Amino acid sequence: MSTEDARWDAITVRDGAQDGAFYYSVRTTGVYCRPSCGARLPRRENVAFHESVAAAQAAGFRPCKRCRPDEPPRAERDAAVMAKACRAIEAAETTPKLSDLAQMAGFRPHHFHRIFKAVTGVTPKAYADSRRAERVREALAESGTVTQAIYDAGFNSSGRFYEQSDKVLGMTPTRFRAGGEKETIRFAIGECSLGSILVAATAKGVCAILMGDDPDALARDLQDRFARAEFVGGDDAFDAMVAKVVGLVEQPSRGLDLPLDIRGTAFQQRVWQALRDIPAGETAGYSDIAARIGHPKAVRAVAQACAANNLAVAIPCHRVVRTDGALSGYRWGVERKRALLDHEDAA
DSSP: OOHHHHHHHHHHTTOGGGBTTBEEEETTTTEEEOTTOOSOOOOGGGEEEESSHHHHHHTTOEEOTTTOTTSOOHHHHHHHHHHHHHHHHHHOSSOOOHHHHHHHHTSOHHHHHHHHHHHHSSOHHHHHHHHHHHHHHHHHTTSSSHHHHHHHTTOSOHHHHHHHHHHHHSSOHHHHHTTSTTOEEEEEEEEETTEEEEEEEOSSSEEEEEEESOHHHHHHHHHHHTTTOEEEEOOHHHHHHHHHHHHHHHOGGGOOOSOBOOOOOHHHHHHHHHHHTSOTTOOEEHHHHHHHTTOTTOHHHHHHHHHTOOBTTTSOGGGEEOTTSOOOOOTTOHHHHHHHHHHHHHO
C-alpha cells in the first residue's frame, strides 16, 4: 500500500492518531483538514495531502472551521479549557453552578459535563467536593472552631459535611484537627522476601501496608500521617494478620481475606477497585484501567491514584504496567514490583 493510500484509509476512518502527521485539502471546497475531521467525506480525486499546515496554506487552502487544523488538537484545547474550569472551581468560595461553568467554557452544560469528566476523570461536582475537602483539612489547622472551618471550606451545612467526614478525612473533623488524637492504630513490622513490611490497622480494618528497607523509616512514615494518634504494638492476633499479609507477598494466589480501611476520593476508590479485579499473574495498562472505570482519557489521573495507594499488595498497583509492557515507577521500588510479578508468574 502506498503512503497516499494509507493516508486516504486514515481519512475514511477518521483516525485521530494521524492528526498532526499530515493534513489533507479538498479542491472543491478550498479547505484543508485533519485526518480525523468529522466533515462529510470528500471524493478521493479531489483530495491532496500536505505535510504541514504551512504547506497546505502555501498551496492556497484555508483551514476547516470544523476541525480547526491550524489550532492545537481538540484534546489539548479541551484540556486547556477544563484546566481553566478547575481553577475557577478552586477559586470560588462556593461550588459554581454547572451552567455557569459551561457558559464560561463556551459549551452547553451537558457537553461541558461530559468533556470535564473525560479530561479529569471525575464530574465537576466530585472535583468541587474534593477541593472543599482539601480546604477543610487546611482550615481545621487554622480556624478557631471546627464549625468555622467547615463553613470556610464552602460547605453550606455542617450536617452535610459530617455525613461525609469519615470518607473525606478518615475520621471525625475533631480527631483530624487533633492530628488523629484518640485514633487508635495498631501496627507491627515484619520481614519478607522483599524486605521490611509494615501493617497498620484501625478498628475498621487494615489501613496501611508499607514496604521498604528501613523498619524505622516505615514507622516514621506511619506516624507522620497521624501525628497524635495512639499507636499500639501488635499482639498475637495482630501478628497473625501480619503473617497473612506476608503470605500474600510470598504466595499471591492465596488472596487476602482481611477487612480493609480504604480512604481516598471517589475516583481513587474506583481505580483501586479496578486494580483489585486484576487476577494474580496478569497485568493491565494505565489506559486499560481508565477504560474499565469509564474514563478512557483519564490515564494520568489513574497513574496518580496508583501512586497514592497506601495498601501495597492488597491493592495490587504493581500489576499496572506501561503500554509497551515495561515496568514504570512503583512507590516501593521497581525491583519490588518486578519481584511481585515474578512471584505471581511462578504461582
